[in-house]
Amino acid sequence: MASKNKKLNLKDKYQYLTRDMAWEPTYEKHEDIYPDESFEGIKILNWDQWEDPFRLTMDTYWKYQAEKEKKLYAIFDAFAQNNGQQNITDARYVNALKLFLSGISPVEYAAYQGYARVGRQFSGAGARVACQMQAIDELRHAQTQQHAMSHYNKHFNGLHDASYQHDRVWFLSVPKSFFDDARSAGPFEFLTAISFSFEYVLTNLLFVPFMSGAAYNGDMATVTFGFSAQSDEARHMTLGLEVIKFILEQHEDNVPIIQKWVDKWFWRGFRLLSLVGMMMDYMLPNKVMSWAEAWEMYYEQSGGALFKDLERYGIRPPKYQDVANAAKNHSSHQTWATFYQYSQATNFHTWMPQEDEMAWLSEKYPETFDKYYRDRFEHWDKEQKKGNRFYNNTLPQLCQVCQIPNIMTEKDDPTVFSHRQVKHEGERYHFCSDGCCDIFKNEPEKYIQAWLPVHQIYQGNCGGADVATVVEKYYHIVPGVDNMEYLGSPDHQRWLDIKGLKPLSTSRQKKTAA
């Protein structure tokens, strides 16, 4: 045997230390060990052609991740010990965290479960190991987010029961159904949905705005966990692109299947990100960039380069990309308007933008804000000052697929609500768009199962017949404390106390809190 040891290069070392541990079974049938690998119709001729993204062996993984965690928890401790929550720009900002903890952290956990599962399902050991590493990373994110927000939860309302609410609250069915959809699909669709469409194409639009927003608003804990999590994300994004290229290179029959999934998951992701758009444009006291600017930078520019690269495989940009691009100037305003009206049923506060914020919106959305949205917002603001803070007590109709209320408008006419319907086995189903309607038509037997919160309330499955009971008893949202108007809320009062400021005139408070 050789006596001289030489340093392995990364690729060879990784090959020896991962895939080479696998073997082709002879005592059990391949398909009994990997029963979920074929039903989606994806053809894999040779798993050996899998390119490992980031060849981290476990020892290196433990070393680097422990280093990241050490830094992160040192900052969490310092943040809590110094009452860092007092250094944020304004307590309105905390509502972005409430949205994050109830909308995003639970899906990090769902991603963990999904990757753990596909980390067993594939017969290619390289792919399995990559998925397992992402699984444990996603667990990390779900857990560090609990810890990052833990201190905020002690000082502000609305953060206290996020995972519980994620299973129940009406608008949280938007992210929940998105991940349920991916997890209930086969392993290849799961990777196309989460690794490629979500992580690679859209994740920058989720994390970078949230984390830059935190940095602009003095939130040290969130900036730190966010960027620390994003350093895992760079590995996940690389996996996302490798997955797609690998599947496409394996067999030409895979191309139309992947295209259909890219279309579907782009559209679902785009709808899900409406919540982020509203957060950026309306919930950050100090703004980073507008949603439209973020969309241009991270989708139109980066996504454009990506889909140009994928042309050679016969993949075209996602269907209805044009509708999504046009919506960048509208969706955040429409979404905020909806949450403002239904704030009696959310786990966070809403408010009307102040004058300087309206001016910023006009500047960032010169074609749309003044023309379509300003009047309504000024009217609501005026009514609120008169003591008539507007709450909408009718329940909205939800899209059968994305589960967002049908509040979005037509691409060519922002004064007309976009609404589609389909009859399936005698039942009529409603959709927000052609994108969602197409998704339904491709798999109606899946989407008829959707747990639509508004239907469920009407059917009496949410602990009561009226919204107030549902919100309090079934959602665990404390009315007037966790939700409704920000001005005059306990969070607002507390913030004024912290800053040594006087509360607003009591008459306004009473009415707004009522």
Add this chain to the structure above:
Amino acid sequence: MSVEIKTTSVEPIRNTYSAIARRFGDKPATRYQEASFDLAATTNFHYRPLWDPKRTLNDPTRTALRMEDWYAVTDPRQFFYGAYVGNRAKMQEAAESSFAFCDKRNLLTRLPEETQKQLLRLLVPFRHVALGANMNNSKIAGDSTATTVSQMHMFAATDHLGMGQYLSRIALLLDGSTGTALDESKTYWMDDELWQPLRKLVEGILVVDDWFEITLVQNVLLDGLMYPLVYDRMDAWFGEQGAEDISMLTEFQRDWYKESLRWTNAMIKTVVAESGRNREQVQSWVKNWEPMVYEALKPIAQATTGLDALDELRAELSVRLKKAGLESTGVQA
């Protein structure tokens, strides 16, 4: 005036999240608690999985066992992600310096040819068993419902991957990083009579569907016999063959196994104590699998330590199971 107000405004309005307070009261919670309880979704799932349409996502019936609350199974080590990687980073640092030491001094390549061959035939193939363990634990992490249970298995999955990698590196030290020793070692795993019962067992576990049955067979019965056999008894035997240096390259596994007993024992005890029904089910799995595990390891023990060593370990396992209220048949404990 504002100073007074500021004093009250730094007082917390609650001590922890509601889900944690419902379990432990509204008092300051540990990081383990906030990271490990009630994170997983439990209700209102939207779509049935295409890969298992009879059940929902996060369906507690993916095992035959029933628990009032699966979060009753907790980790005595209190590992959440950060605590876990911090611990393993320290262990890998020690392992790394051992490997570097062996490499620098050529401690393995100086061994007689015959001993080197023994390492490739009798030790290194356990890396394939590690990969099976990795797959099984990843499945359990995906199928089990409570985070306290699921995360322990995710950590075990990555641990086994890491331990398989350490075993592989022993071969890479022997062959000068050309991979030839790993190729040779793999032919033993695939074709050598000695390994076939174990390979058959490992493949057999990979087709089990019930996740608790898998954790019992993999993490309690198989690891419970195999780790002390390989890293304690066979380690001593290798020492007798003049390969005592190999011991420092498997220190990780020894520490790991000792630590893993904490959570596997706690898990089995809690689940069996829950109900007579659980006890009977687990008992029937033990009855079915324990003899198979023993038989699978027999040829390896016979070729190395002798069968007595395995029998002793089998008796120790029997004592361990007895503490959890289980009997293993065929052994005079």
Add this chain to the structure above:
Amino acid sequence: MSQKVFMAFQDNDNARYLVEAIVTDNPEAEVQHSPAMIRITAEKRLVINRETMEETLGRDWEVQEMLLEVISIGGNVDEDDDHFIVSWN
């Protein structure tokens, strides 16, 4: 159509060395400073060379160390012992 690749790093001390090394090897690269992050874009291709990093840092440096600082990547990744390349075909 322009096809930009990018890498983004946390804005910290380690990243400053990375940025310096990248700018040395990719003179056409554009560096943008955003809140808490640094984003580097270039047409088609960006490379980090281990050798340049080692010169910049004055110590041994492994390519995978960049994983501690990187927060986002746009482009196909090619990584080995000596370099980290992000590119579009």
